Amino acid sequence: DGGITQSPKYLFRKEGQNVTLSCEQNLNHDAMYWYRQDPGQGLRLIYYSQIVNDFQKGDIAEGYSVSREKKESFPLTVTSAQKNPTAFYLCASSPRGLHYGYTFGSGTRLTVV
Amino acid sequence: GIQVEQSPPDLILQEGANSTLRCNFSDSVNNLQWFHQNPWGQLINLFYIPSGTKQNGRLSATTVATERYSLLYISSSQTTDSGVYFCAVWSPSGSYRANNLFFGTGTRLTVIP
Numbered sequence A: 001d002g003g004i005t006q007s008p009k010y011l012f013r014k015e016g017q018n019v020t021l022s023c024e025q026n027l028n029h030d031a032m033y034w035y036r037q038d039p040g041q042g043l044r045l046i047y048y049s050q051i052v053n054d055f056q057k058g059d060i061a062e063g064y065s066v067s068r069e070k071k072e073s074f075p076l077t078v079t080s081a082q083k084n085p086t087a088f089y090l091c092a093s094s095p096r097g098l099h100y101g102y103t104f105g106s107g108t109r110l111t112v113v
Numbered sequence B: 001g002i003q004v005e006q007s008p009p010d011l012i013l014q015e016g017a018n019s020t021l022r023c024n025f026s027d028s029v030n031n032l033q034w035f036h037q038n039p040w041g042q043l044i045n046l047f048y049i050p051s052g053t054k055q056n057g058r059l060s061a062t063t064v065a066t067e068r069y070s071l072l073y074i075s076s077s078q079t080t081d082s083g084v085y086f087c088a089v090w091s092p093s094g095s096y097r098a099n100n101l102f103f104g105t106g107t108r109l110t111v112i113p
Helices: none
Strands: A004-007 A010-013 A019-025 A031-037 A043-051 A054-057 A064-066 A076-078 A087-094 A108-112 B004-007 B010-014 B019-025 B031-037 B043-048 B052-056 B059-064 B069-074 B083-090 B107-112
Touching (some): A004 A087, A010 A019, A019 A031, A019 A108, B004 B083, B019 B083, B019 B107, B031 B069, B043 B059
Parallel strands (some): A010 A108, B010 B107
Antiparallel strands (some): A031 A043, A031 A087, B004 B019, B019 B069, B031 B083, B052 B059, B059 B069, B083 B107
């Protein structure tokens, strides 16, 4: 079955550490996205990529970095510069150029300890 | 950027009751989608409905684009309907040229047996 796989499901980070969240899709979608969700809030866009080797900042990119070396993969690194990283992170993908067909992964819950 | 407001923020229903969730948006949109986030965090697309009315089982949605609102109707609610319902829009007047979505803050629905 096609879909998006995010790992790990839960992640604990110490202060000052960088961590990388994995997102893999086998839907042959060109576009991929990373969203952050805080309790009681909607989703806010961190980064998006429309095509391999290209990505753009969203609303809240500071303290995060991404890469898009393969169509299937869009990992997100939460750096030590992100002052409040505890949140629920969701990865999504969609066919390029379409305004529908979004598929979401099951999310990674990151906690700073 | 475009503003997306959802009401009510919280809703508690007895099983079997009907409900209406509302989404108002501040600008013209080319894309409006309704999502359901289950208690485990998984987001599922319910409707792609930039205008008109659609029905899928006990759920239906109506978007009146000229008046900038959309409604999600849930009939004969079940406990499995619990979760958060998000409205998300894409607008050509948004900050990005990409096909990314702007999310409202959601309506949290609790259906009690």
